[in-house]
Every structure is written in structure tokens, then in C-alpha cells.
Amino acid sequence: MKIKCGETQTLKTHDLSIELNSCGTNEYTKVSFPVKYGIFSRLETGDYIFEFNLNHEIRHAKSKKRSWLHPSEWLKRTMGNDWVYYSTGGYSGVFEAIGEYYLPNLTYPTNSLLGGKPFKENEIDIIVRTWHQIISQLSVTDMPDQFARWVQSIRQQTPEVLQKKAQKLFDISGGRVTVIPPDARHVDYNIIPLTISDGCLYKCQFCKVKNKKKFSVRSEQDIDGQITQLTQLLNKDLINFNALFLGEHDALNTPCELILKTVQNAYDAFKFHTSIMKKSYLFMFGSVDSFLAADPFLFKTLNRLPFQTFINIGLESYDQATLDLIGKPLTKKQVGHAFEKVQAINDTFPNIEITCNFIMDESLPDSHYKALMSLIRESVNQTRPKGCIYLSPLKFGKPSRQVLYEFYKLKSLSRFPTFLYVIQRL
Numbered sequence: 001m002k003i004k005c006g007e008t009q010t011l012k013t014h015d016l017s018i019e020l021n022s023c024g025t026n027e028y029t030k031v032s033f034p035v036k037y038g039i040f041s042r043l044e045t046g047d048y049i050f051e052f053n054l055n056h057e058i059r060h061a062k063s064k065k066r067s068w069l070h071p072s073e074w075l076k077r078t079m080g081n082d083w084v085y086y087s088t089g090g091y092s093g094v095f096e097a098i099g100e101y102y103l104p105n106l107t108y109p110t111n112s113l114l115g116g117k118p119f120k121e122n123e124i125d126i127i128v129r130t131w132h133q134i135i136s137q138l139s140v141t142d143m144p145d146q147f148a149r150w151v152q153s154i155r156q157q158t159p160e161v162l163q164k165k166a167q168k169l170f171d172i173s174g175g176r177v178t179v180i181p182p183d184a185r186h187v188d189y190n191i192i193p194l195t196i197s198d199g200c201l202y203k204c205q206f207c208k209v210k211n212k213k214k215f216s217v218r219s220e221q222d223i224d225g226q227i228t229q230l231t232q233l234l235n236k237d238l239i240n241f242n243a244l245f246l247g248e249h250d251a252l253n254t255p256c257e258l259i260l261k262t263v264q265n266a267y268d269a270f271k272f273h274t275s276i277m278k279k280s281y282l283f284m285f286g287s288v289d290s291f292l293a294a295d296p297f298l299f300k301t302l303n304r305l306p307f308q309t310f311i312n313i314g315l316e317s318y319d320q321a322t323l324d325l326i327g328k329p330l331t332k333k334q335v336g337h338a339f340e341k342v343q344a345i346n347d348t349f350p351n352i353e354i355t356c357n358f359i360m361d362e363s364l365p366d367s368h369y370k371a372l373m374s375l376i377r378e379s380v381n382q383t384r385p386k387g388c389i390y391l392s393p394l395k396f397g398k399p400s401r402q403v404l405y406e407f408y409k410l411k412s413l414s415r416f417p418t419f420l421y422v423i424q425r426l
Contacts, residue, residue, distance in 0.1 A: 081166035181251035183310035252286030
């Protein structure tokens, strides 16, 4: 039975409170205070707050103790069973850098230039390691039946069960999503991954996140099977999703007809039209070659579909010396043509935004940055509201003050919205 907002049930005792089917915000927004989305249930004890999705799986957690880093910061568990710590980072500085008010701190190596090491903090470590032990110690004696049954249900979702479910997700897709498009920040990375093609066209030497599979297109039968299995996997919590990610690394190189058919089938099967969350979002990656070759019919049709569509293109550099240095098999001329086409599509289609990635590193030649400026500043005579430019540091796990300084310098000169690309996996 579908759960609706307005069906919240509350229990309060001297040592805990429970809210079943609590209603959060139904539209993704950008504000400098904690916001939770969709329908979820909350358990609050004297020391902790835990939140669970409609499948009784833990989704958010925080401590109420003084040793917690900041009262507005929290932990989130992803569909891939990673814990992410959302820190404020001083709000304005983080928003300027990544376009969001909260910085995701990750447990695995990434390219972020910001953030500390929150998972080394004792209170955060305690929650990550012992959250299930904490809820297992709660007494359900004297609880009304519906609350006692709910507590028993969340206890059944042990860390081992959650890890097996994450592996099931990876098995459905044919592997873990190793990199999420940067534009997925607009939905707090709450995406449903659907693999329509494997691998990528290029095997760039600098890339640390893509696999070495030869590019290949999935069959309609395979894609339909994924949709069926994902619907079953998400189960009751499906109504909290409104965003689709077409994988893997160059879904745009998939035949136009298959992309459009998949998008429509997924929209219907996942029932995005009845989602608790307003609007629907579509994310995918594209390469320079697939983007330049894309049929104009694809963009015209995507613009008419009930999605806000974001396509992220890896341009990396507009400097031939840099392209050769990083092993990207492109010419400066191809990159320039792609950037021109990006602007044409962004100017033409209100429901589509094409965004671009460029690299950053101390080792890159000055010609890389001069060429980049010729695109993001000199090619247009006024600021543009669409077409985000994402700058991706090449090094993982090595924050650099110099690179961060260069980023802010480039951002101040850019005529496009310009942000750091914090690479995340699902």
C-alpha cells in the first residue's frame, strides 16, 4: 500500500521518540540549513537521531552529544552502502566552490580540495561502527504494536543485510557506478542507476574512475530486466525517487532510439509521475565524439519529455599540448566545436542543460589555462545562467592550496557558473 504524506504516527516516551512516515521537503532546494527529502521515519534517543527509508534501512544519522562536530552536520548512507559526512565548511565557502551548501566528505579517495577527515572523529566513528548495536538495545516492551513492529523491522536491516543489498544493486547494473555525474548534486545524488551501455570511447591516461571495458550497447532485454529488478529492489522507497542516471560513462553514444525508449520506459516503470518528489531529472555522461554526432532529434525529443535533463561532457582541455599530455585522443578543434554546440543547445532547449568538465593540476602547462579562459570568458560577452563548468583536480587524496587558489581565480573570471567537481561513486 502506498504511503502518503499526512499519515505520520508519533510515539514519545521519557527516553525516546519515534515518528513513522515523517514528511520532509518534496522539492530539492539549496539552503544553508539541514533539509531532508521525501517520506522517512525517525528514531530519536537521548544521544542520537537516526532516520530510515520506507524499506526500514538506515539513511541518516547524527549525534546530539557536544562532541559532535556541528549541530547542522549529519551522516548519510548511500544506496551503495557508503557513509558520507555532510559538513558545512563555513557555508559560503563551500557554496562558492561546489554550488551546494554542504560538502560531502567521503570514506574513499577522491579529488576533493576541501574538507577535513571527519571519519577519524570518535563520535562519527562510533555511529558508523555501532549504529545497529545502539538500536538493538532499545526495549520494545510496552510499545504500541505498530511501533514495536517497526523497531523490529529496522533491526532486521543489519549492516550485513545492507551490504548484500548494495551488492545486489551492483549485480543488476553489471558493476558499481564508479563515478556519478556532477549535476546529480541537484538531487543530492539520489539517483536510480540504469546501465544502457558499458565502457567509454576513450581510454585516457589520466582517468582514475572509468573501467577498461570496450564500449558496447546493452540489449533492450537486458535494460528491461534491470528496470524490473530495480523496481523490486527499491520496493516501497521507490516513491522517494525522481531521478534517473543512464550509465555508464558515455550513454550519449547509445543509439538515439534506445535512449528515448529507455527513458520513457523507466519513467513509467518507476512511476516518477507519482513520486513524492516534484519534477523528474535525467542525468548522463557524453564524450566529445558522441556529443558532436548526436542526432538533433534526440535533443528535441528529450526537451519534450517530463524530465529536466543534464548531460555532462568531458572536454578536459582546449589546449592540444595538454590533450596530448593526458592521453585524450582529441584535437583542439573538436573540443572547440563541442563547446560551441553546448552553447547552442543550452540556448535552444529550456529543459536541457549540457555541462562541461575541465581538468586542473599544478603540472599542467600555462597554455591549458590560457586556452580555458578563451572558452569560459572570451568566447561570450556576458554571463550565462546555464552550462556549468566543472573543474576536476587530477590528483586523488591530495588537497592543494595552490590548485584551490587557481580554481577561485578561474571562477572569478568565468562567465559561466563554475564549480569544483567532487567525484563520487554510488
